[in-house]
Amino acid sequence: GAGVSQSPSNKVTEKGKDVELRCDPISGHTALYWYRQRLGQGLEFLIYFQGNSAPDKSGLPSDRFSAERTGESVSTLTIQRTQQEDSAVYLCASSPGTGFYEQYFGPGTRLTVT
Amino acid sequence: AQRVTQPEKLLSVFKGAPVELKCNYSYSGSPELFWYVQYSRQRLQLLLRHISRESIKGFTADLNKGETSFHLKKPFAQEEDSAMYYCALRAGATNKLIFGTGTLLAVQP
Numbered sequence: 247g248a249g250v251s252q253s254p255s256n257k258v259t260e261k262g263k264d265v266e267l268r269c270d271p272i273s274g275h276t277a278l279y280w281y282r283q284r285l286g287q288g289l290e291f292l293i294y295f296q297g298n299s300a301p302d303k304s305g306l307p308s309d310r311f312s313a314e315r316t317g318e319s320v321s322t323l324t325i326q327r328t329q330q331e332d333s334a335v336y337l338c339a340s341s342p343g344t345g346f347y348e349q350y351f352g353p354g355t356r357l358t359v360t
Numbered sequence: 361a362q363r364v365t366q367p368e369k370l371l372s373v374f375k376g377a378p379v380e381l382k383c384n385y386s387y388s389g390s391p392e393l394f395w396y397v398q399y400s401r402q403r404l405q406l407l408l409r410h411i412s413r414e415s416i417k418g419f420t421a422d423l424n425k426g427e428t429s430f431h432l433k434k435p436f437a438q439e440e441d442s443a444m445y446y447c448a449l450r451a452g453a454t455n456k457l458i459f460g461t462g463t464l465l466a467v468q469p
Binding site: 289350 | 364366404446448455456459
């Protein structure tokens, strides 16, 4: 079956603009995660959804970052007033539930803020 | 604090040599640890997890709670093992993964 998909694959934006990144999880996966990977660093957790509620938003770096999820499907990560330090690869992952399930990762969106 | 440390950015070995990718963690509870791998132009994927105690593609990893380590080992490296390897810690009930900075394994012919 289809894996996790993300769009766009690449996004270049000017500082100060808003961007929306999309994630389509594997069908039936109730848990969805967003991570960020800045150059030379490991993946940083941003936010976790179980269904359409977000019980863990502890990784969102500022109030410019927000995310929502429609039911148990697509999620959108929005970054307002982008800054150069927001440049990174944004990865989405989904899993059948919480607990011991494997997280399946998407290909990522490479965001460049100029 | 919850933290995963991978001290080596790059590990270069020759084909057939043993490989050990180091991972140390800091976590106050009972840890659940994973190794993820990213081959060139592919997405991040799970390699193995400590609770399974299995060998995948010849790789094994043993959780050492005394040394807070979860090193990844393979007795004989193959060229197709060349990839980026990330150690990750599942932080209890939160379900999020805490990743190390990764080690690039380069297996030379």
